[in-house]
Amino acid sequence: MYLHRVAGYGTHNRDLKQWMVTLLSALSLMMVVVTIGLLALFLVFDIQVNSNSGQKSSNQLKDLQETNENLVDEIFIDSALNNRYIKNHVVGLTPEEDDTKADIVMVFQPPATGRRTVGKKTHHSILDQKTRNARALPADVSLVQVKDCGKRAIPLIANRIVSGNPAAKGAWPWQVSLQRSNIHQCGGTLIGNMWVVTAAHCFRTNSNPRQWTLSFGTTINPPLMKRDVRRIIMHERYRPPARDHDIALVQFSPRVTFSDEVRRICLPEPSASFPPNSTVYITGFGALYYGGESQNELREARVQIISNDICKKRHVYGNEIKRGMFCAGFLEGNYDACRGDSGGPLVIRDNKDTWYLIGIVSWGDNCGQKNKPGVYTQVTYYRHWIASKTGL
Known part of the structure; x- marks a missing residue:
């Protein structure tokens, strides 16, 4: 289902003054332009999930939600649509007698103009192929959901941080190590449960996602946990050896569950400013x-x-x-x-x-x-x- 609608109005009402008609026409045109410019493609799917029991606790349903989201991530990140796939979210879980139905919204970057119908058919085809052999999804893991961004389990105490000191466990839960062949190459920052932001120059000599992994925690060895890199998006205008536009995004799977030791940082608004000497x-x-x-x-x-x-x-x-x-x-x-x-x-x-x-x-x-x-x-x-x- 495409969640794109543009409200229209008739011009047959002769009681409207001409200037109001002109104004409304201009506003309507602006809405169409903005909508087209910012539109992301939304698709809604129903997926039947096999399970071993009918009735489930709220914790088990949360587990199913995360497992479903991870599964869909893997399906599309490893597909021909990986360059357009953004994310998915389970918006509803309906327990049934032997199964659980998941309603999932998936977000993609829109295809070229005039190819939306083809794009929708492609999405359905890929999802159908990947899920044809349905498998049972576990629901026996206890999860702790921490949704706040930018919060530390360890409060920052005045004068506690001395430049160059080792960081305490859980002090900077958004820190990531980008590794190639299990060797640290660059840092990164967790900004979502499947996204890391880093520098584009880290991938100047090797941008093959299959050769990179992510490590979480305050030590490289042993790591708190690791994730496979699925996609690397370097800024389109990054052109080494120039240093402009030195930014890249890394998409990984499976998603992480936020905790005291792994948590996303908050992103500022584009208009935010930070004064010198801060x-x-x-x-x-x-x-x-x-x-x-x-x-x-x-x-x-x-x-x-x-x-x-x-x-x-x-x-x-x-x-x-x-x-x-x-x-x-x-x-x-x-x-x-x-x-x-x-x-x-x-x-x-x-x-x-x-x-x-x-x-x-x-x-x-x-x-x-x-x-x-x-x-x-x-x-x-x-x-x-x-x-x-x-x-x-």
């Missing part, structure tokens, strides 16, 4: 000095936002700072991101103790060098791009 925090598994090796333990550092006026001075970075970039750190050096921290988060806390992702570790000259602070991809600048690809 205290912000960087985390990562990167080297402790230029030329060093990545660390097994997650580390954290407190730095400050540096104004563009200062960062664009000739003795700092000059005209190398482009739109969509900003600096953070200290001009005197010492505390900075380093090799292996690329793609990781720069976060800020609001007055409600909620954390937001405002920067992505992108580049810099050496590590902690005087007048050479870290340069970050500005998340607010790319907020609409993130939403267009993930629905978040």
